[in-house]
Amino acid sequence: MLNVEALEAAYGESRILFGVDLSVADGEVVTLLGRNGMGKTTTIKSIFGMLKPRAGRVTVDGEDLTGAEPHRVALAGLGLVPEGRQIFPTLSVEENLRATARPGKWDLPRIYELFPRLEERRRNMGTQLSGGEQQMLAIGRALMTNPRLIVLDEATEGLAPLIRADIWACLEALKAEGEAILVIDKNVDALTRLADRHVVIEKGRVVWTGTTAEILATPDVKDRFLHV
Ligand SMILES: Nc1ncnc2c1ncn2[C@@H]1O[C@H](COP(=O)(O)OP(=O)(O)OP(=O)(O)O)[C@@H](O)[C@H]1O
Ligand SMILES: [Mg+2]
Numbered sequence: 001m002l003n004v005e006a007l008e009a010a011y012g013e014s015r016i017l018f019g020v021d022l023s024v025a026d027g028e029v030v031t032l033l034g035r036n037g038m039g040k041t042t043t044i045k046s047i048f049g050m051l052k053p054r055a056g057r058v059t060v061d062g063e064d065l066t067g068a069e070p071h072r073v074a075l076a077g078l079g080l081v082p083e084g085r086q087i088f089p090t091l092s093v094e095e096n097l098r099a100t101a102r103p104g105k106w107d108l109p110r111i112y113e114l115f116p117r118l119e120e121r122r123r124n125m126g127t128q129l130s131g132g133e134q135q136m137l138a139i140g141r142a143l144m145t146n147p148r149l150i151v152l153d154e155a156t157e158g159l160a161p162l163i164r165a166d167i168w169a170c171l172e173a174l175k176a177e178g179e180a181i182l183v184i185d186k187n188v189d190a191l192t193r194l195a196d197r198h199v200v201i202e203k204g205r206v207v208w209t210g211t212t213a214e215i216l217a218t219p220d221v222k223d224r225f226l227h228v
Contacts, residue, residue, distance in 0.1 A: 001026050001180060002047075002078070002149055007056035009039075009046045009204075016042045017204040019056065022182075024149055029171075029181045031191045033226060034201040040184050041083050043201070044153045048080055049073045060148070074100075079147030083154050085138040089126040093118055096126060096137055097144050104146025111140040114170060132163030139170065149180040156185055168194065188226055192216060200225045 002024040009017040016039050024030045032040050045051040047058050049070040058066045060076040068076075088096050097111060097118075112119035115136040121129060129137065135156070142150050155171065156164040168190050174181060175194065185191055191198070198215050200208040208221050215221055 001061055002182070003057070003059045004043070004047060005057045005059075007043065007046055007058065008054045009042050009051055010054055011042075011051075015054075015204070017046065017053075019205060020201060021206055022199050024180050024182050026148070027178045027180055028197065029175050029183065029195040031195045031198045032182065032184045032201065033188065033191070033198055035226065038201050039204040040201065041153055042204075044080070044083075044151060044184070047073070047151070048078065074145055074147075077148030079142035079145045079150045081135075081138045081142045081150065081152040081155070083157070085134045087126040087129075087134055087137050087141065092123050092125055093129070093133075093137055094122040097140050100141050101144045102146050106143040106146050108144075111143060114143075114173065115140060130163075132159050132166065135159060135163075135167060136170075139167075143174075149182060150174070151182045153184050154186075155183050156187060156190075164190075188222060 004020060004022040007017055007020040020043050022032065032043060034040050042051065046053045049068050049072065052067045057064065060078065063076055065073055065076055088099065091099065097108060117133060118136055118140055121133060156167050159167065171181060171183065171194055183191065183195065192212050192215055195212060197211050198209065199206055200221065202225055207225055
């Protein structure tokens with residue numbers, strides 16, 4: 001459904017991506033792995049139109065979205081939970097959720113069912129939330145667009161262990177519902193429990209790709225590309 005081919009990107013003169021290939025099928029859970037600064041967020045920004053790719057192609061169901069504006073990417077069915085969460089600080093929880101709403105199976109009652117904590121906090125401002133609540137809100141906000149694919153850049157970064165477990169459980173629940181997910185995180189063990197397939201990037205290039213069975217059978221992958 002999402003197809004990224006030979007994606008190249010740069011910040012000014014500084015070239016970061018040198019041909020990233022990546023795809024996600026309907027209902028599939030795929031990870032984008034790699035150490036700090038290898039180009040994961042840059043890949044996501046290039047897919048979502050926040051950074052114009054220098055070369056390559058991004059398509060959703062064959063529709064060419066290469067370099068499209070972020071709102072067009074969202075309309076094509078990609079929902080983003082961005083690095084740093086970036087919720088609207090001056091809006092309440094409920095206003096944050098309504099701000100991006102598009103018709104579909106994900107509506108306020110369903111989001112509150114997934115995250116009862118958000119219902120308790122529905123009148124609180126974005127700034128009054130804990131990190132975990134902010135991440136739940138960021139996920140809820142992405143789901144409210146009723147995306148075909150939800151993309152999480154750092155699913156559990158900076159969260160306490162118990163909250164992390166909640167986020168992983170939420171992603172398991174989304175997977176069980178058949179949602180397609182592209183997820184970035186530092187916790188490779190949690191990712192291998194969750195995902196079907198993995199794409200490892202190093203210095204802006206895909207250096208390994210394979211299924212969960214393959215990554216578990218190749219401990220070398222972790223040693224070579226993922227250990228800090
Ligand atoms: N706005 C920017 N201007 C210039 N260089 C940038 C910018 N953002 C990122 N970079 C550089 O691009 C490279 C890739 O960064 P990117 O954020 O894509 O990495 P990442 O894989 O997401 O890392 P992390 O795991 O730390 O989130 C890094 O060398 C980084 O310093
Ligand atoms: Mg990043």
